[in-house]
Amino acid sequence: MARLTINGEVREVDVDPETPLLWVIREQVGLTGTKFGCGIAQCGACTVHIDGVATRSCAMPVSAVTAEQKITTIEGLSPDGSHPLQKAWAALDVPQCGYCQSGMIMAAAGLLQQNPSPTDEDINTEITNICRCGTYNRVRAAIKLAADGGATQNG
Amino acid sequence: MTTAHAPSRPGQSQPAESPPALSRRGFLVSSAAMGGLSLGFHLPFLASAEAATPGATPAAAAPEVNAWVVVRPDETVVIRVARSEMGQGTLTGLAQLVAEELECDWAKVTTEYPTPGQNLARDRVWGSFSTGGSRGIRDSHDYVRKGGAVAREMLVAAAAAEWKVPASECAVSKGVITHGPSGRSTTYGKVATAAAGMQPPAEVRLKDPKDWTIVGKPLPRLDTADKLNGKQVYGTDLKLPGMLNAAVRACPTFGGKLVNFDAAAVAGMRGVHKVVRVDDTAVAVVAETWWQAKTALDALPVTWDDGPNKALSSASIAETLAAGLDAEEAFVGASAGDARKALAGAAKTVSAVYGFPYQNHATMEPMNATALWTELRCEVWVPTQNGEASLAAAAEAAGLPVQSCEVYKLHLGGGFGRRGNFQDYVRQAVNIAKQVPGRPVKLIWSREEDMLHGAYHPVTQCKLTGGLDAEGKLTALHMRISGQSILAAVRPEGMQNGKDPAVFQGLNISGPEGHIGYAVENLLIDHAMRNPPIPPGFWRGVNLNQNAIYLECFMDELAHAAGMDPLAFRRRMMANHPKHLAVLDQVAQGIGWDRPAPAGVHRGIAQIMGFGSYVAAAAEVSVTDGKLKIHRIVASTDPGHAVNPAQIERQVEGSFVYGLSACLYGECTVKDGRMEQTNFDSYEVLRMAEMPAVETILIPSGGFWGGVGEPTIAVAAPAVLNALFAATGKRIRTLPLKNHDLA
Numbered sequence: 001m002a003r004l005t006i007n008g009e010v011r012e013v014d015v016d017p018e019t020p021l022l023w024v025i026r027e028q029v030g031l032t033g034t035k036f037g038c039g040i041a042q043c044g045a046c047t048v049h050i051d052g053v054a055t056r057s058c059a060m061p062v063s064a065v066t067a068e069q070k071i072t073t074i075e076g077l078s079p080d081g082s083h084p085l086q087k088a089w090a091a092l093d094v095p096q097c098g099y100c101q102s103g104m105i106m107a108a109a110g111l112l113q114q115n116p117s118p119t120d121e122d123i124n125t126e127i128t129n130i131c132r133c134g135t136y137n138r139v140r141a142a143i144k145l146a147a148d149g150g151a152t153q154n155g
Numbered sequence: 156m157t158t159a160h161a162p163s164r165p166g167q168s169q170p171a172e173s174p175p176a177l178s179r180r181g182f183l184v185s186s187a188a189m190g191g192l193s194l195g196f197h198l199p200f201l202a203s204a205e206a207a208t209p210g211a212t213p214a215a216a217a218p219e220v221n222a223w224v225v226v227r228p229d230e231t232v233v234i235r236v237a238r239s240e241m242g243q244g245t246l247t248g249l250a251q252l253v254a255e256e257l258e259c260d261w262a263k264v265t266t267e268y269p270t271p272g273q274n275l276a277r278d279r280v281w282g283s284f285s286t287g288g289s290r291g292i293r294d295s296h297d298y299v300r301k302g303g304a305v306a307r308e309m310l311v312a313a314a315a316a317e318w319k320v321p322a323s324e325c326a327v328s329k330g331v332i333t334h335g336p337s338g339r340s341t342t343y344g345k346v347a348t349a350a351a352g353m354q355p356p357a358e359v360r361l362k363d364p365k366d367w368t369i370v371g372k373p374l375p376r377l378d379t380a381d382k383l384n385g386k387q388v389y390g391t392d393l394k395l396p397g398m399l400n401a402a403v404r405a406c407p408t409f410g411g412k413l414v415n416f417d418a419a420a421v422a423g424m425r426g427v428h429k430v431v432r433v434d435d436t437a438v439a440v441v442a443e444t445w446w447q448a449k450t451a452l453d454a455l456p457v458t459w460d461d462g463p464n465k466a467l468s469s470a471s472i473a474e475t476l477a478a479g480l481d482a483e484e485a486f487v488g489a490s491a492g493d494a495r496k497a498l499a500g501a502a503k504t505v506s507a508v509y510g511f512p513y514q515n516h517a518t519m520e521p522m523n524a525t526a527l528w529t530e531l532r533c534e535v536w537v538p539t540q541n542g543e544a545s546l547a548a549a550a551e552a553a554g555l556p557v558q559s560c561e562v563y564k565l566h567l568g569g570g571f572g573r574r575g576n577f578q579d580y581v582r583q584a585v586n587i588a589k590q591v592p593g594r595p596v597k598l599i600w601s602r603e604e605d606m607l608h609g610a611y612h613p614v615t616q617c618k619l620t621g622g623l624d625a626e627g628k629l630t631a632l633h634m635r636i637s638g639q640s641i642l643a644a645v646r647p648e649g650m651q652n653g654k655d656p657a658v659f660q661g662l663n664i665s666g667p668e669g670h671i672g673y674a675v676e677n678l679l680i681d682h683a684m685r686n687p688p689i690p691p692g693f694w695r696g697v698n699l700n701q702n703a704i705y706l707e708c709f710m711d712e713l714a715h716a717a718g719m720d721p722l723a724f725r726r727r728m729m730a731n732h733p734k735h736l737a738v739l740d741q742v743a744q745g746i747g748w749d750r751p752a753p754a755g756v757h758r759g760i761a762q763i764m765g766f767g768s769y770v771a772a773a774a775e776v777s778v779t780d781g782k783l784k785i786h787r788i789v790a791s792t793d794p795g796h797a798v799n800p801a802q803i804e805r806q807v808e809g810s811f812v813y814g815l816s817a818c819l820y821g822e823c824t825v826k827d828g829r830m831e832q833t834n835f836d837s838y839e840v841l842r843m844a845e846m847p848a849v850e851t852i853l854i855p856s857g858g859f860w861g862g863v864g865e866p867t868i869a870v871a872a873p874a875v876l877n878a879l880f881a882a883t884g885k886r887i888r889t890l891p892l893k894n895h896d897l898a
């Protein structure tokens with residue numbers, strides 16, 4: 001049994017304690033916006049926030065998270081897609097296949113939370129998610145747009 | 156705008172607690188309910204949509220004007236798209252083509268996939284479902300535009316009939332039909348039902364490209380919104396009532412077999428439902444959740460028979476290929492004059508051997524499929540590049556007539572060629588589902604399974620010999636390719652008397668698909684086929700990838716040997732190839748070829764034609780302490796008609812990521828008959844920090860339809876490798892770069 005606070009809701013899940021948080025979120029809680037890409041903390045498709053910090057959930061056992069910690073998934077980033085990053089993403093039409101994009105957006109949101117105006121170097125260091133479709137340049141542009149507050153006008 | 160094919164919503168229906176059988180109600184909607192021309196249209200995703208959102212109105216419960224167009228009473232226009240969306244934007248591009256001729260309001264357009272089963276039942280009214288080879292638009296632009304035009308004529312005819320006026324007196328704009336003389340007007344939504352009963356016109360005239368208002372415009376994609384909030388449902392996300400989950404493991408050695416496994420050892424593990432033999436080569440665990448299935452599979456004792464390839468290694472494969480470089484026998488792809496004789500008499504000859512390794516597609520979404528099997532019927536939900544191939548594979552594995560099977564296409568988390576010809580995951584899913592009849596089973600491959608059981612970009616080596624005359628002009632060129640044929644393995648019907656014509660992609664003397672842009676008096680390009688027992692596949696860009704590296708890096712070597720500027724050396728041979736030349740000139744201009752590069756920065760250039768388009772790239776790189784930095788790339792594309800310039804830009808940028816990933820890191824090596832790379836830690840790919848700025852120049856010259864999803868990949872590596880030579884004086888002839896010391 002594990003107690004988790006996900007997107008503001010407390011959820012009781014009956015799972016083995018070593019089950020990765022990713023699979024609890026996807027299979028027990030039923031929120032499938034968080035993706036499986038590698039399972040070894042390499043690609044970032046599974047990125048969620050734990051107390052505001054971007055975290056790769058595929059390599060974290062559910063037992064490592066307490067009920068007091070706030071987990072945010074892409075579904076909970078904003079109630080209506082109005083997070084500045086979501087707006088910037090829409091304004092620049094960033095996604096291609098889209099599979100990596102939940103993780104990209106969550107990683108970017110984690111970055112902006114800690115560093116509201118990241119430089120190119122900051123983005124390079126912090127956004128290490130893999131996108132096989134190759135959206136990197138637009139991801140970078142969208143992060144900058146959101147950081148500038150430009151998305152509010154454009155989105 | 157939303158897309159109409161969302162099979163379920165996140166957060167609903169817990170797999171383990173739901174009833175075990177799916178309701179069949181509503182799977183087939185009678186023609187009475189559909190009205191008009193519809194012949195029992197099989198609603199895409201109704202089954203799952205219904206399961207997930209009880210009482211939801213099916214997307215297509217409105218009159219179908221024709222196979223391509225449904226207009227709902229609220230004026231929403233549903234455009235049916237047969238090709239698969241995998242990120243390349245074809246959903247938007249194809250909808251633009253239909254909407255252009257339909258003269259509907261683009262703001263009201265939404266899209267929907269017809270099912271492969273319905274395509275069969277309706278005499279393939281939607282044509283091919285195959286999505287690959289950058290063919291989505293270039294193969295179907297004609298009939299999808301006609302589909303839109305026919306629907307428009309029927310809608311106008313219905314309004315005219317209602318008003319009892321000649322259709323020729325009616326005009327239409329943005330879905331509003333007006334009769335000029337009387338001033339009456341109506342909308343598509345109001346006449347759609349009547350239109351469905353109209354006789355389709357025998358012939359329609361398509362608009363002149365200069366009159367396009369939707370095609371050729373950089374419109375935003377139709378499928379973005381749900382990708383920003385987690386709502387987009389991919390194959391791995393599917394939820395069906397009563398669904399079980401499966402994890403699979405196939406013999407990791409190519410050609411090996413499954414001997415046996417000890418199901419009892421994991422039978423008591425939490426959630427485990429059943430351990431099943433999938434086929435001769437694979438075993439799967441079926442459990443309540445995928446994580447439980449995977450955990451039990453990891454614990455399952457399995458005995459493999461490694462089979463005949465246990466001794467196979469990258470070194471042994473390279474040896475086999477190397478022997479082909481000088482072999483007597485080879486298939487001739489391109490020839491002019493007498494290359495061997497001219498080489499023998501050349502003032503100067505240059506020779507080099509290149510090689511390109513195995514690559515995995517590594518789509519971000521691992522292979523997966525969900526199947527529901529009963530003795531009477533089999534249904535499969537799958538992200539596929541070829542719904543019809545999925546259907547055929549499902550029917551065969553199900554042991555049922557194809558009419559008793561159906562495939563529902565889901566959005567792909569990347570395809571790149573892996574999800575087209577190869578339907579191994581569909582076959583596996585059905586074989587598993589057969590052993591739990593009546594319950595849907597979702598099979599997801601682990602990344603490790605995905606890496607070990609790819610349809611790999613084939614391996615080739617290439618020996619190039621060029622002859623220069625006293626003025627440094629290339630008088631003779633022999634390109635001997637040795638290595639693997641994709642067609643021989645996966646599409647033998649495409650072979651020509653034992654020759655694989657696709658091996659020569661971009662190197663043919665002529666042809667609309669891709670021909671060489673240089674006039675060389677004495678030319679011989681031939682192929683010694685050597686097929687190692689590793690399954691090859693179409694990998695985004697296919698054979699153009701390595702052919703462009705071989706040809707364009709060697710052109711650089713020849714220019715160097717001739718003591719000429721690489722651009723000038725090429726231009727001299729391109730007078731008769733103005734389109735190749737135009738893209739090359741564009742990137743030269745864009746990068747500032749005629750001006751010195753910034754201090755420490757060096758440039759390289761490359762061009763090729765493939766997938767019906769002309770592409771070129773120029774790169775600026777620097778090397779510091781053996782570390783390569785790619786600063787900037789200028790790319791140019793002439794695709795003939797550009798349906799959506801904004802999407803083409805994205806495809807060009809994405810192509811550099813794919814091409815540079817292979818150039819810098821990509822390599823699957825073979826040891827003991829199996830691949831050594833198992834995940835992104837050993838199969839590295841390009842990430843944000845290494846991504847250069849990309850400037851895309853689009854010069855659509857009109858008059859033809861070229862693909863845009865793949866050709867640019869081919870010029871990424873040669874542009875960078877040539878720049879790398881300029882920077883270091885090192886010729887890198889085997890990839891990836893990570894294996895080379897650049898210091």
Ligand code: FES
Binds near residue numbers: 037039043045056
């Ligand atoms: S799935 Fe977690 S990092 Fe790849």
Ligand code: FES
Binds near residue numbers: 096097
């Ligand atoms: S958008 Fe497809 S993997 Fe990133």
